[in-house]
Amino acid sequence: MEIFFRYNWMVREQWYAWCEEVSYDELIRQRTGGVGNILQTLFHIADVEWSWIRLLQGKEDFQEDFEEYKTLEKVRGLDSQFRTEVQKFVESWDDSMENRPLYDLQSDGTLAIDTWGEVMRHIIAHQIHHMGQLSVWSREIGKKPVSANVIGKGLMKPDLP
Numbered sequence: 001m002e003i004f005f006r007y008n009w010m011v012r013e014q015w016y017a018w019c020e021e022v023s024y025d026e027l028i029r030q031r032t033g034g035v036g037n038i039l040q041t042l043f044h045i046a047d048v049e050w051s052w053i054r055l056l057q058g059k060e061d062f063q064e065d066f067e068e069y070k071t072l073e074k075v076r077g078l079d080s081q082f083r084t085e086v087q088k089f090v091e092s093w094d095d096s097m098e099n100r101p102l103y104d105l106q107s108d109g110t111l112a113i114d115t116w117g118e119v120m121r122h123i124i125a126h127q128i129h130h131m132g133q134l135s136v137w138s139r140e141i142g143k144k145p146v147s148a149n150v151i152g153k154g155l156m157k158p159d160l161p
Contacts, residue, residue: 001120003155005090008049008127009083010153014146015042015134016079019072026141027072034133040066041134043075045127050082052123053089056102056116093120 019027019038027039035044043066051061069075098117106112128148135145 001093001124002090004124005086007150007153007155008124009087010155011131011146011148012042012045012079012127015131016072016076018138018143018146022141022143024071028070031137031140033136034130038134038137039070039072039075041130043069043078045130046075046079046082048126049123050086052119053086055104056119057089 019042022038028037030036031038034041043064047064051063054061064078069078098115100116102114102116102119104112104114131146131148135148138145
């Protein structure tokens with residue numbers, strides 16, 4: 001589990017570096033699909049990751065407003081602030097947490113019961129989904145996207161003889 005979180009954080013940092021080479025107008029230009037634009041998508045990824053982790057910890061969540069974070073520097077800073085808490089939780093993960101129930105009251109009044117393991121995998125898949133959108137938008141503006149390859153990122157070390 002931790003490897004894929006580290007992968008997501010590494011790729012997210014690569015997207016932030018990618019953004020440094022793109023005009024602000026391109027970063028906030030409304031696009032088809034996703035949450036609207038490149039910068040808001042990166043904000044959304046970090047916010048959703050943090051929100052789910054807080055929910056698992058039984059902590060209160062509050063919705064950040066993208067309008068207050070409309071620069072690359074502010075989105076990066078918020079991500080960094082959130083990541084401290086997220087990383088601590090991810091690094092403390094153990095197998096006993098996998099099937100713990102999460103009781104989530106839905107807006108229609110029904111109660112959804114999911115496992116913590118499902119939620120953690122959802123967080124991972126959520127970012128990967130949005131990275132695909134960023135890759136499409138990257139090509140639309142004529143730039144090479146960040147590689148989605150897990151291999152070659154040094155996330156695991158082989159046992160060599």
